[in-house]
Amino acid sequence: MTDAAGTAAKAGAAVRLTGLVAALRAHGFGIGTGETVDAGLALEAVGFTDRERVREALAATLLHGEGRRTVFDQVFDLYFPLGGAPGSAEAYENTAADLAALRDRLAEALTAGDGAALGRLAAEAVGGFGGFGSGPESDGWSSYQTLSRLRPETLLARVRDRLRAAAGDPEFTERLLDDEIRRRIEAFRERVRTEARRRVAERQGRDLVARRAVAGTADSVDFLLAGRAQLDELRRTVRPLARKLATRLEARRRWAARGEIDLRRTLRGSLSTGGVPVRPVLRRRRPRRPELVLLCDVSGSVAGFAQFTMLLVQALHDQFSRVRVFAFVNRVDEVTGLIARGAADPAGLGDRILAEAELTGWHGQSDYGTALGEFAERYAEAIGPRTVVFVLGDARTNGADPNLAALRLVAARARRVHWLNPEQPSLWGTGDSVAPAYAELVEMRPCRNARQLGALIGRLLPV
Numbered sequence: 001m002t003d004a005a006g007t008a009a010k011a012g013a014a015v016r017l018t019g020l021v022a023a024l025r026a027h028g029f030g031i032g033t034g035e036t037v038d039a040g041l042a043l044e045a046v047g048f049t050d051r052e053r054v055r056e057a058l059a060a061t062l063l064h065g066e067g068r069r070t071v072f073d074q075v076f077d078l079y080f081p082l083g084g085a086p087g088s089a090e091a092y093e094n095t096a097a098d099l100a101a102l103r104d105r106l107a108e109a110l111t112a113g114d115g116a117a118l119g120r121l122a123a124e125a126v127g128g129f130g131g132f133g134s135g136p137e138s139d140g141w142s143s144y145q146t147l148s149r150l151r152p153e154t155l156l157a158r159v160r161d162r163l164r165a166a167a168g169d170p171e172f173t174e175r176l177l178d179d180e181i182r183r184r185i186e187a188f189r190e191r192v193r194t195e196a197r198r199r200v201a202e203r204q205g206r207d208l209v210a211r212r213a214v215a216g217t218a219d220s221v222d223f224l225l226a227g228r229a230q231l232d233e234l235r236r237t238v239r240p241l242a243r244k245l246a247t248r249l250e251a252r253r254r255w256a257a258r259g260e261i262d263l264r265r266t267l268r269g270s271l272s273t274g275g276v277p278v279r280p281v282l283r284r285r286r287p288r289r290p291e292l293v294l295l296c297d298v299s300g301s302v303a304g305f306a307q308f309t310m311l312l313v314q315a316l317h318d319q320f321s322r323v324r325v326f327a328f329v330n331r332v333d334e335v336t337g338l339i340a341r342g343a344a345d346p347a348g349l350g351d352r353i354l355a356e357a358e359l360t361g362w363h364g365q366s367d368y369g370t371a372l373g374e375f376a377e378r379y380a381e382a383i384g385p386r387t388v389v390f391v392l393g394d395a396r397t398n399g400a401d402p403n404l405a406a407l408r409l410v411a412a413r414a415r416r417v418h419w420l421n422p423e424q425p426s427l428w429g430t431g432d433s434v435a436p437a438y439a440e441l442v443e444m445r446p447c448r449n450a451r452q453l454g455a456l457i458g459r460l461l462p463v
Contacts, residue, residue, distance in 0.1 A: 013043055017058075019206060020079040024062065027071055028220050028451060031062055054080060074194070078206045081198045082119060098128060099149065107155045110184050111162040118184075122191035125150050130196055140203070143189075143196035150192075152185050159184075219450040223305035223422045224394075231304045234450055235311060235346040241454050242315030248458045249319050289321040290415070291386050292461075295375060297393030298353055299329045299366040305422045306392045307350050309453060313390075314339045319461070324382050330367035332375045333357040368395060368434070369403030376406040383413040388461070391419040391442070395428070395435040402434040407441050418460050420447040 021036050042057040055076055063072055102125060109117035130146035159181050201209040219237060221230050265281040294313055296306035310325055317323045327335045335357050339349070353359070383389065389410060395402075411417045419442050421428065421435055428435035428444075438444060445460075447453050 013048070014040065016079045017043065020058070020075060021062070023075045023079070023207065024072065027068075027075070029062070029068065029072075030064070035062055051080065051082065074197070077194045078197060078201050078209060081201075082123070082195075102128070103150065103152075103155065106150070106152060106188070107158050107162070110152075110155060110159045110181065110188065111166070113184060115187075118188045119191055122188060122195045125192055126195040126199060130192075130199075141196045141199040143193040146192050146196065147189055152188055153182075156181050156185065219454075221450075222448050223308070223450075224301045224448070226304055231308070232347060234304075234308055237450065238308070238311045238315055238346070241450070242312055245312075245454060245458050245461075246316060246319055249316075249461060289319065290388055290461075291322045291384065292320045292324075293382055293387055293389045293414075294323075294325045295332075295371075295389060295391045296325065296327050297329070297366055297368070297371075298327045298350065298359065302392070302394050302422055303350055305447070307346075307353075308450065309390075309392055309420070310335075310339050311346050311349065312453070312457065316457075321386075326375060326379065326382075327353055327357055327359055328366075328371035328375070329359040330365065330370050331359055332371050332378065333359055334379070365398045366393070366396065367400045368393065368397045369401040369406070372406035372410070373403045376409045380413065383410060385413075385415055387414045389414045389417045391417065392422075393419075394421055394423045394433065395419070395438050395444075396432050397434055399432050402437055404437060404441060407438060411442050417442040418456075419444040420453070420456065421445065422448055424448060 017036070017039060021031050021039070025031055039058050039061040042061050043054065046053045046057045048054060055073070058076065059069065059072055063069065102121065106118075106121050106125075109121055125146050126141055126143065129149045130141045130143065132140055132142055132145060156178065160177055163177060163181070197209055219234070219241075221234075226234065262281045266277050266279075269279060269281055270277040292313065294310060296310060297303075298306050306327070313323060313325070323336070324334065325336045325339050326332050335353050338353055338356060407417075419438060421444055423433070423435070423446070425446050427433065428439070435444060445456060447456055
């Protein structure tokens with residue numbers, strides 16, 4: 001390689017590395033300048049002949065743990081991709097015979113566990129069966145279309161029979177064999193997704209695809225869009241997040257306990273030193289922990305947001321003198337005891353609340369006005385001058401009376417009321433949303449994912 005070619009290769013690697021780092025930062029990775037420099041030195045040390053060595057070197061220098069490795073791998077595959085699909089893949093006529101032949105070759109590769117062959121087949125599958133559009137070239141590439149036509153999951157029985165015949169062991173545990181085949185099939189499906197993203201990135205740009213087509217970590221997924229698997233993963237992060245927030249609250253509490261400067265006593269004491277306040281006098285705060293009340297809408301798509309917040313607050317209960325939790329759809333009921341018992345089975349918390357608490361009247365739609373009025377009437381004793389109230393919900397009343405007077409009464413009795421809304425602010429006031437009206441009475445803040453929730457809880461909770 002000439003000096004000019006070597007310089008160009010280094011410049012290209014630097015562009016890819018900085019693009020990778022920027023994309024990871026956009027997904028919430030904390031990567032500083034020092035780690036980026038270390039990653040560049042690692043690339044220089046391992047070279048580019050072995051792509052997997054490059055992957056591991058960058059992961060070792062840019063990641064602080066394995067929790068976000070899946071996102072890292074997806075972004076890495078965009079900025080440091082494999083080569084393009086073989087020319088034969090583009091020559092497919094998209095016929096049933098071509099599809100059957102590809103499935104046969106896929107079954108052989110799954111039987112052998114040949115990763116290199118599976119990578120080539122993924123590229124051929126996307127190139128041959130994943131394109132869509134009406135032009136002479138595909139307008140785009142779809143992993144969903146590829147997998148729905150190829151249906152690799154239906155090859156399990158065929159691969160199992162081949163492996164059994166090759167092993168010649170009738171005692172081979174069938175369940176373990178099936179688990180291994182499913183793992184290989186899922187690995188192939190991920191290779192297809194990666195190849196489709198690579199092709200789209202070539203056309204639309206890596207940066208755009210890295211932002212929009214790579215699913216973020218669970219703590220960055222929108223509460224209103226999270227599926228069951230993502231909510232389950234979120235629940236597993238409750239305890240670590242609670243420990244982090246508890247440490248932060250304790251530090252704030254220790255700092256606040258030092259008190260503020262008592263200006264009058266400080267100036268009086270400075271008379272003996274010529275007016276120089278050598279020894280500031282502090283007005284000590286009496287150490288006492290605040291009370292916390294949660295009022296949560298557990299209907300529809302906001303239920304996952306409410307349940308995660310309930311579990312988080314339950315894990316933080318030692319930080320408060322008292323915690324009470326109320327849930328509602330169109331009626332309000334206290335669920336503090338259910339939350340405490342739900343810590344052992346967080347996945348079933350929502351069903352247990354709906355089954356055991358009285359949350360609905362004659363209809364099943366959320367009604368903020370009725371719920372707020374009932375809360376102010378039945379549970380007024382739960383709110384006092386030391387109480388901080390968090391209302392969780394999207395403020396969509398289904399056309400019912402918002403009952404602003406009830407919220408005004410709650411705000412007057414409490415020390416502070418914070419409303420956390422899982423919808424983006426651009427949607428507030430649209431349709432049946434009365435968020436702007438409620439926001440005139442209490443502090444309303446957008447809280448769309450677990451990362452935002454953790455930041456808000458750590459900043460808004462009183463000490």
